[in-house]
Amino acid sequence: MAYFVDRTVKMTWWERLYLPAIIKGMYITSRHFFINLFGFVPFFLGQKKEREIFTLYYPEEMAPIPVAYRGRPVLAINENNLPNCVACGLCEAACPAYCIDIIPGENSGKQNEVERWPKEFTIDYAVCIFCGNCEEACPEEAIFMSDDYEIPMLDRKEMKFNLEQLSVPIEKLKDRVEFTRKMYGKWNY
Amino acid sequence: MILELTITLVKILFIIGLTVGFFAPVLTWVERKQSAIMQDRVGANRADIMGFTALGLFHAIADAIKMFTKEDFVPQGANRFLHTLSPIIAVIPAILTFAVVPFGGQYELWGTHVNLVISDLDVGLLFVFAIASIATYGYVIAGWASNNNWSLLGSMRTASQMISYEVTMGLTIIGVLMVYGSMKLTEIGAAQEDFLSWGFFMQPLGFFMFLAASIAENKRIPFDAPEAESELVAGYFTEYSGLKFGMFFMAEFIEMVTIGAIVTILFFGAWHIPFLSAATILSWLDFLGANGANLVLMLIHIAVFFAKVIFFIWFQMTIRWTLPRFRYDQIMKLGWKILLPLSLANILVTGLVILAVH
Ligand code: SF4
Ligand code: SF4
Numbered sequence: 331m332a333y334f335v336d337r338t339v340k341m342t343w344w345e346r347l348y349l350p351a352i353i354k355g356m357y358i359t360s361r362h363f364f365i366n367l368f369g370f371v372p373f374f375l376g377q378k379k380e381r382e383i384f385t386l387y388y389p390e391e392m393a394p395i396p397v398a399y400r401g402r403p404v405l406a407i408n409e410n411n412l413p414n415c416v417a418c419g420l421c422e423a424a425c426p427a428y429c430i431d432i433i434p435g436e437n438s439g440k441q442n443e444v445e446r447w448p449k450e451f452t453i454d455y456a457v458c459i460f461c462g463n464c465e466e467a468c469p470e471e472a473i474f475m476s477d478d479y480e481i482p483m484l485d486r487k488e489m490k491f492n493l494e495q496l497s498v499p500i501e502k503l504k505d506r507v508e509f510t511r512k513m514y515g516k517w518n519y
Numbered sequence: 520m521i522l523e524l525t526i527t528l529v530k531i532l533f534i535i536g537l538t539v540g541f542f543a544p545v546l547t548w549v550e551r552k553q554s555a556i557m558q559d560r561v562g563a564n565r566a567d568i569m570g571f572t573a574l575g576l577f578h579a580i581a582d583a584i585k586m587f588t589k590e591d592f593v594p595q596g597a598n599r600f601l602h603t604l605s606p607i608i609a610v611i612p613a614i615l616t617f618a619v620v621p622f623g624g625q626y627e628l629w630g631t632h633v634n635l636v637i638s639d640l641d642v643g644l645l646f647v648f649a650i651a652s653i654a655t656y657g658y659v660i661a662g663w664a665s666n667n668n669w670s671l672l673g674s675m676r677t678a679s680q681m682i683s684y685e686v687t688m689g690l691t692i693i694g695v696l697m698v699y700g701s702m703k704l705t706e707i708g709a710a711q712e713d714f715l716s717w718g719f720f721m722q723p724l725g726f727f728m729f730l731a732a733s734i735a736e737n738k739r740i741p742f743d744a745p746e747a748e749s750e751l752v753a754g755y756f757t758e759y760s761g762l763k764f765g766m767f768f769m770a771e772f773i774e775m776v777t778i779g780a781i782v783t784i785l786f787f788g789a790w791h792i793p794f795l796s797a798a799t800i801l802s803w804l805d806f807l808g809a810n811g812a813n814l815v816l817m818l819i820h821i822a823v824f825f826a827k828v829i830f831f832i833w834f835q836m837t838i839r840w841t842l843p844r845f846r847y848d849q850i851m852k853l854g855w856k857i858l859l860p861l862s863l864a865n866i867l868v869t870g871l872v873i874l875a876v877h
Contacts, residue, residue, distance in 0.1 A: 349727070355841045356837055359841040362557050362558070387564075
């Protein structure tokens with residue numbers, strides 16, 4: 331609906347002077363200036379906390395990441411130093427971007443060997459859309475979205491991460507494991 | 520003779536070194552950092568030498584290297600000669616005004632009379648205005664020579680704005696001249712030894728009008744209609760790159776220092792410290808002997824003067840990052856309908872007060 335803006339608002343004499351408004355604006359900006367000036371220098375003296383400036387010095391300081399954040403997907407390594415993954419291929423099938431590539435390894439009847447494991451596991455982060463479908467599809471709690479978002483590279487080819495690069499000890503993913511259990515657990519459906 | 524020449528040369532080197540070598544590059548950093556801090560941002564801090572960033576101070580060096588190595592682009596159809604000439608016309612007057620700006624008083628050192636001004640002209644104040652208005656040509660020619668509509672519009676705006684505000688500026692300083700009875704900047708400065716005789720208390724209205732007019736002269740926000748990024752791309756220096764662009768930039772920053780210096784001399788007691796006369800300081804420094812005391816006094820005065828100048832630079836930067844840009848018609852209205860009558864009234868009132876006092 332069309333409407334009219336009343337641009338003929340009568341300003342009072344005080345407002346038309348402009349100078350008071352300018353001085354007020356200057357007061358606000360210079361207050362910020364001085365507060366931040368003194369909250370700014372202590373950072374370089376090593377005191378990082380309790381400063382008024384809330385902007386982060388990004389590469390040196392990182393913002394706390396909430397557990398629901400979907401960073402790069404990683405493979406969980408359990409206490410026996412083996413991946414949780416059984417190379418079932420569900421994540422590969424669930425991935426909408428087709429960026430997971432698994433070569434399974436199978437037990438040939440030997441004793442004391444895991445039944446199935448991924449011989450090779452590649453995720454191409456240049457293709458991944460960080461949707462989290464792989465995490466949801468996995469029946470073995472083997473693949474998780476981590477809080478790491480710093481994966482830009484100069485070369486596309488380097489963004490293909492192999493099993494070794496993808497592995498993360500499960501202790502580091504505890505919060506996310508907890509979170510996925512709540513999110514995707516059977517009792518939630 | 521040789522001694523005088525040496526002293527003058529030292530003064531010239533000092534002033535040129537300070538403005539071109541120190542203030543111009545450092546102010547580019549100050550402007551970014553101050554605006555960042557005022558807006559709760561971090562600001563330039565990435566340029567480093569061996570991992571040492573010095574709060575981003577090296578950005579000035581990085582900028583200089585960038586400007587030196589950039590392609591010097593001259594658009595097709597532009598007047599090559601004038602296109603090159605105009606940044607020079609813009610930057611030279613900015614530096615030249617410092618010829619008459621005193622940065623300290625007069626001292627007796629080892630039998631030599633040292634007057635801390637390069638050239639103590641009788642018409643110092645007029646010289647400043649005459650030279651400063653030459654810069655207008657630089658901007659107008661820049662716009663015309665670039666063969667670009669935005670540039671031409673920007674330079675036309677520059678011309679009209681500078682002419683309008685020069686009138687106000689000239690009329691406001693008449694009040695100052697009436698109070699101090701001299702055009703010599705050194706004499707005006709020396710007359711403000713007493714705190715209550717500072718120009719700010721003698722001419723409070725004049726101070727605000729002068730500051731507004733001089734910021735308009737310098738074409739900085741809120742009076743930056745000539746370069747208005749949102750309307751005219753970059754105004755008169757749209758077609759400039761590399762070192763020529765750098766010269767326009769430098770002219771702006773040096774003019775900021777000039778404005779700071781002139782305002783300090785005319786309205787803020789030049790090199791004097793409030794409630795502390797030179798004689799008092801000299802009596803404190805008695806133990807250094809006459810020459811030593813004078814030398815220390817001179818250094819103190821220079822430091823005080825530049826501290827005030829730096830304060831006014833900070834003030835201009837704060838204004839620049841606080842206020843939005845005026846619309847073009849508002850600039851003209853402010854200049855002709857408000858500041859001009861006010862400055863005339865200021866002269867009248869000043870005259871009446873002087874008559875009443877005498
Ligand atoms: S996050 Fe999505 S796109 Fe990335 S690997 Fe997992 S399923 Fe594929
Ligand atoms: S779904 Fe889980 S267990 Fe199956 S292949 Fe993917 S990561 Fe391994």
